[in-house]
Amino acid sequence: MKSQTWKLLPLMFGFFIMGFVDVVGIATSHIKQDFSLSDSIVNTIPFFGFIWFLFLSVPTGMLMNRIGRKKTVLLSFAIQVVALLLPVIRYDFPVMLAAFALLGIGNTLLQVALNPLVSNVVSPERLTSTLTLGQFVKAICSFLGPIITAAVAGSFLGWKMIFPIYGILSLLATFWLACTPIAESQPESKDSSIGSILGLLKDRYILLLFLGITVLVGTDVGMNITLPKYLMERCSLGIDEAGFGNSLYFVSRTAGAFLGALLLLKLSARRFYIWSVLLALVGLAIALMFGGLWAILAGVILFGLGYSNLFSIIFSYALQYRNDQANEISSLLIMGVFGGAILPPILGVVSDNLNQWGAMALIALVWLYLFILFKKLR
Numbered sequence: 001m002k003s004q005t006w007k008l009l010p011l012m013f014g015f016f017i018m019g020f021v022d023v024v025g026i027a028t029s030h031i032k033q034d035f036s037l038s039d040s041i042v043n044t045i046p047f048f049g050f051i052w053f054l055f056l057s058v059p060t061g062m063l064m065n066r067i068g069r070k071k072t073v074l075l076s077f078a079i080q081v082v083a084l085l086l087p088v089i090r091y092d093f094p095v096m097l098a099a100f101a102l103l104g105i106g107n108t109l110l111q112v113a114l115n116p117l118v119s120n121v122v123s124p125e126r127l128t129s130t131l132t133l134g135q136f137v138k139a140i141c142s143f144l145g146p147i148i149t150a151a152v153a154g155s156f157l158g159w160k161m162i163f164p165i166y167g168i169l170s171l172l173a174t175f176w177l178a179c180t181p182i183a184e185s186q187p188e189s190k191d192s193s194i195g196s197i198l199g200l201l202k203d204r205y206i207l208l209l210f211l212g213i214t215v216l217v218g219t220d221v222g223m224n225i226t227l228p229k230y231l232m233e234r235c236s237l238g239i240d241e242a243g244f245g246n247s248l249y250f251v252s253r254t255a256g257a258f259l260g261a262l263l264l265l266k267l268s269a270r271r272f273y274i275w276s277v278l279l280a281l282v283g284l285a286i287a288l289m290f291g292g293l294w295a296i297l298a299g300v301i302l303f304g305l306g307y308s309n310l311f312s313i314i315f316s317y318a319l320q321y322r323n324d325q326a327n328e329i330s331s332l333l334i335m336g337v338f339g340g341a342i343l344p345p346i347l348g349v350v351s352d353n354l355n356q357w358g359a360m361a362l363i364a365l366v367w368l369y370l371f372i373l374f375k376k377l378r
Contacts, residue, residue: 006180007121007182008118008121008122009176010176010177011117011118011134011177013137013172013173013176014077014110014114014173015134015137015138015141016137016141016173017077017080017170017173018111018141019140019145020084020103020107020145020166020170021049021103021104021107022145022224023145024045024049024221025146025221025224025225025227026145026149026159027096027149027162028042028046028225029228029229029242030149030159030239033239035092035093037093038348038352039347040345040348040349040352043225043345043347043348044345044348045096045100046100046225046344047344047345048097048100048101048104048341049100049101049104049340049341050338050340051104051338051341052101053108053217053336053337053340053341054335054338056105056108057108057112057332057334058197058331058332059331060072060108060109060113061112061330061331061332062194062197063109064112064113064330065327068184069113069114069184070113070117070182070184072112073109073110073113073114073177074174074177074178076106076108076109076110076113077106077110077170077171077173077177078174079102079105080103080110080167081167081171082102083099083100083105083106084099084163084166085163085164085167086098086102087099087160087163088157088163088164088167091160099163108334112330112334114134115131115134116319116326116327116330117182117184118131118134119319120183120184121182127316127320129261129262129264129265130261132257132260132261132312133257133258133261134312135253135308136257136258136260136308139257139308140250143247143251143253143254144247144250145162145246145247145250147244148162148165149243150240150243152165153240196328197328197331197332198332200328200329201332206322206332208376209317209321209373210336211369211373212314212370212373213333213334213337213339214337214338215339215366215369215370216307216310216311216314216339216370217337217339218340218343218344219339219366220307220340221343222343222344222347222362222366223300223303224246225344225347226351226356226359226360226363227242227245227246228245229242229351230245230287230296230356230357230359230360231245231293233355233356233357234291235291235292245296245297248297248301248304249303249304251304252300252301252305252308253304253307253308254308256276256304256305256308256309257308260272260276260309264309269313269316270374273313273374275306276305276306276308276309276310276313277367277370277371278306279302279303280305280306280307281306281364281367283298283299283301283303283304284360284363284364285299285364286298286302287299287303287360288360288361310370314373315330318333343362343363347359347362347363
């Protein structure tokens with residue numbers, strides 16, 4: 001058990017590194033202000049960050065079959081180090097697009113490989129709770145992002161100091177995992193193709209779970225980039241004060257993931273799922289119906305608590321459904337993370353032509369799909 005814990009620690013730190021991509025929320029608000037951009041233009045940043053999940057997830061699954069899960073995770077860390085160096089070298093809009101594109105590429109490899117790598121360290125009955133614990137660690141990083149960004153605002157790089165800090169942590173993660181021996185299970189075949197992996201979508205159950213991941217990530221990134229602007233619009237807050245709305249959102253996700261890791265050891269994942277979906281919808285309704293700051297923040301907390309465990313629940317359902325094809329299933333489901341590239345540009349058009357309330361309402365509408373998925377879970 002002690003050996004298992006030591007092997008799990010660098011993987012949990014990998015989940016922390018995975019949370020670096022969530023800095024896109026507060027970064028988008030700063031970049032919009034720094035370069036006087038419209039929502040439609042600045043919301044292309046998450047598009048460039050998350051579109052790679054559509055194109056690279058399946059090839060990453062094939063790469064993982066050839067070089068292994070651990071080496072794929074190490075490669076993802078290296079790519080993220082390069083991404084985080086770019087804003088330090090030069091700061092303009094095209095460079096920021098390139099930085100978030102590389103960050104998205106690294107995050108794609110990381111999310112595809114890290115979840116199945118965890119399955120090589122923990123027993124099957126503890127997989128759901130362990131993946132939920134990983135999401136808890138990721139949420140800690142996400143909630144710290146806006147706080148660190150505000151704290152370093154007075155440094156010589158300003159808010160951009162967050163990037164070298166994240167770069168150093170990525171280097172640390174690389175060395176830690178490289179020095180940790182992990183025995184990986186061998187895939188049944190190293191000759192999987194893009195066609196064979198995409199062919200898994202012919203299984204209606206896998207398709208529904210894939211769409212669930214797409215909706216989850218789309219609404220998460222949508223909330224991340226819309227919430228600060230929503231608070232600025234509805235409550236007349238400045239950009240730094242509004243950024244703490246994101247921190248509160250991630251604090252609630254952190255608390256929810258921690259509680260979920262404990263509760264899912266005792267409760268049915270299916271029952272936990274539906275109560276989480278309902279709680280998040282109530283939170284969105286409160287944030288939309290009431291215009292006061294405290295009411296909106298209360299709604300954000302409820303949404304974060306409800307959201308926090310759904311990704312790991314859906315992911316574990318898929319891995320346990322076809323455990324013999326864990327690498328392929330993982331890459332396919334992570335491809336659904338490209339939902340973070342689809343919804344933000346649409347939200348940008350809605351907010352430019354209507355307002356931020358309209359963008360929040362669209363997030364609530366998309367969220368309803370998760371009720372459809374609940375009826376199909378088995």
